[in-house]
Amino acid sequence: MTDAPSCPHCGAPRVAxxxxxxxxxxxxxxxxxDAPAAAPSAxxxxxxxxxxxxxxxxxxxxxxxxxxxxxxxxxxxxxxTGPGHALGRIFFSMFLHELGHASAAWLxxxxxFPSLWVTPMSESRVVPFAVLFSLxxxxxxxxxxxxxRRGRAVLLGVLLAAxxxxxxxxxxxxxxxxxxxxxxxGCFVYGSLLxxxxxxxxxxxxxxxxxxxxxxxxxxCAFADTFATWFGALRDLxxxxxxxxxxxxxxDPSRLTEWYGWSVQAMVHRYLLLAALSLVGxxxxxxxxxxxxxxxxxx
Numbered sequence: 001m002t003d004a005p006s007c008p009h010c011g012a013p014r015v016a017x018x019x020x021x022x023x024x025x026x027x028x029x030x031x032x033x034d035a036p037a038a039a040p041s042a043x044x045x046x047x048x049x050x051x052x053x054x055x056x057x058x059x060x061x062x063x064x065x066x067x068x069x070x071x072x073x074x075x076x077x078x079x080x081t082g083p084g085h086a087l088g089r090i091f092f093s094m095f096l097h098e099l100g101h102a103s104a105a106w107l108x109x110x111x112x113f114p115s116l117w118v119t120p121m122s123e124s125r126v127v128p129f130a131v132l133f134s135l136x137x138x139x140x141x142x143x144x145x146x147x148x149r150r151g152r153a154v155l156l157g158v159l160l161a162a163x164x165x166x167x168x169x170x171x172x173x174x175x176x177x178x179x180x181x182x183x184x185x186g187c188f189v190y191g192s193l194l195x196x197x198x199x200x201x202x203x204x205x206x207x208x209x210x211x212x213x214x215x216x217x218x219x220x221c222a223f224a225d226t227f228a229t230w231f232g233a234l235r236d237l238x239x240x241x242x243x244x245x246x247x248x249x250x251x252d253p254s255r256l257t258e259w260y261g262w263s264v265q266a267m268v269h270r271y272l273l274l275a276a277l278s279l280v281g282x283x284x285x286x287x288x289x290x291x292x293x294x295x296x297x298x299x
Contacts, residue, residue, distance in 0.1 A: 042141045060202060067281070068195050071216050085225065092221040093187050096194075100186015101179055106133060107159075108175040109167035119249050125175070130167045137163060177199035177260045183252045185274050187226035192278040194219030199289020223278070230271040236266060 005014040019026045024207040078084035098114040102121070105112035109125030141156035168177070194215040200206040206215070232239040240256050256262045262270075 038140075042063040057292075061290065064199060064286075065097055067198055067216060068220075068286060071195070071220040072224060075217075075220040076228070078221065079228050080224045085228070088221045088225040092218050093225045096187045096190045096218075096222045097183045097226075099190060100184070103186060104179045104182035107163045107166045108170065108179060109133070109163075110175070110179070117245075121179070124172060125167060133169075134160060134163060143203075173260070177256070177262075180252050180255050180260065181270070184226050184230070184271060187222045188275045188278040189192075191219040191223030191226070192282040195223070196285035198284050223275075226271075227275050230268055230275065233264075233268045234272075240264070240268070 005019040006012060007014055007023065010020060010023040012020055015021060075088070079088045094117060095114075098117070098119045101119040102112040102114035105119070105121045109127070109130030110122045111126050111129050112119055112121035113242060137156050137160040141153045141160060144150075144153035144156060166178070170178070197206050197215045197219075198212045200212060206212045229239055229241070240253050241251050242257075244250050246255070250258065255263060256267050
């Protein structure tokens with residue numbers, strides 16, 4: 001037999017009513033008070049919440065220290081071989097080379113369309129295009145400033161000033177010379193810019209989407225391939241690609257020396273000077289980017 005029900009508060013025999021006649025407690029409330037409370041869920045330790053973040057930070061710092069130097073060394077070793085040089089020129093250098101021609105043409109007010117191995121462009125500046133390009137840069141700088149992207153606004157402002165100066169301040173011959181020089185020059189400038197994207201802010205799409213790794217490979221290979229040509233020209237002028245390209249015409253070095261009157265030594269030194277300046281810019285990005293900007297970790 002089971003025991004008769006009793007009052008949970010005083011132990012008196014329980015009656016049919018809602019409350020105990022001896023102590024006056026309400027049975028339902030007494031049962032609720034006596035029910036064991038659910039154990040609170042244990043919060044994870046603060047250290048465990050951030051341990052993964054600290055590991056990510058440590059890995060990111062190592063990558064920012066070593067990725068770009070290692071990429072340049074490996075790219076230099078690759079282009080030093082015959083097959084590596086050919087692959088680097090076809091899949092990496094050629095695209096940045098033609099983009100360099102096109103970018104200089106745009107800044108000089110010319111229409112240009114970069115493509116494989118050749119960049120068709122107008123023979124002289126096209127005033128409507130130059131005006132539209134100026135307006136686009138001005139609007140981009142204004143919008144970036146309004147949305148508090150100060151760095152982007154300053155960059156677009158510098159490009160606008162350069163575009164106005166090159167379009168309206170250079171003679172047609174000087175523009176053509178600059179556009180010709182900007183082919184291999186684009187490999188140095190754009191190659192350094194692509195490698196510098198490795199130091200983007202950690203929350204950006206470049207980092208989260210792994211794009212910076214592809215840009216690092218393209219930039220390092222294009223830079224190393226073009227640098228090998230012009231650095232090698234200090235000892236062997238035969239490494240310079242003089243001559244005529246089938247379906248295109250004279251190569252850029254031949255045009256610079258035969259059409260625009262540059263000496264071979266001046267051409268070599270100007271390309272190497274641009275390479276050095278590009279490396280200085282990359283070095284500045286490397287120095288600042290090692291700090292892993294844009295992400296906050298606990299102390």
